[in-house]
Amino acid sequence: MSKTLFERICAKEIPAAIVYEDEHIVAFKDIKPMAPTHVLIIPRKPIATLEGATPEDHALLGHLLMKAPQIAAQLGLTAGGYRLVLNNGRDAGQEVPHLHLHLLAGRKLAWPPG
Numbered sequence: 001m002s003k004t005l006f007e008r009i010c011a012k013e014i015p016a017a018i019v020y021e022d023e024h025i026v027a028f029k030d031i032k033p034m035a036p037t038h039v040l041i042i043p044r045k046p047i048a049t050l051e052g053a054t055p056e057d058h059a060l061l062g063h064l065l066m067k068a069p070q071i072a073a074q075l076g077l078t079a080g081g082y083r084l085v086l087n088n089g090r091d092a093g094q095e096v097p098h099l100h101l102h103l104l105a106g107r108k109l110a111w112p113p114g
């Protein structure tokens with residue numbers, strides 16, 4: 001199986017502006033930001049969608065979510081808040097088949113989403 005785009009970013013084969021990484025996850029700036037701050041937080045493990053996660057991924061997915069406020073704090077976002085988005089599947093607009101959280105902040109975000 002060929003690597004996903006995001007696996008290649010994790011492996012530093014494709015450059016990205018990484019803002020946080022540890023042995024389980026990597027966070028980097030989105031190449032086409034939709035807000036003043038737009039960071040993608042991804043597991044190193046290439047899980048395509050939530051349906052592809054297994055019981056052994058419980059801790060990994062917890063870690064992904066639990067790290068978001070730490071990354072937000074590191075980026076100075078805590079006071080104004082931020083939005084986390086997980087596009088899961090075609091109708092949600094998922095383009096990259098490697099699970100990822102969008103962390104969006106820095107402007108008033110509309111609701112509901114389009």
Ligand code: 5GP
Nearest residue numbers: 005016028029030031032087093094095096
């Ligand atoms: P999705 O639509 O799958 O939820 O989000 C994929 C995101 O990946 C998009 O916001 C897109 O701008 C971002 N993206 C696609 N290719 C690259 C890339 O090569 N580098 C970075 N940093 N972001 C990318």
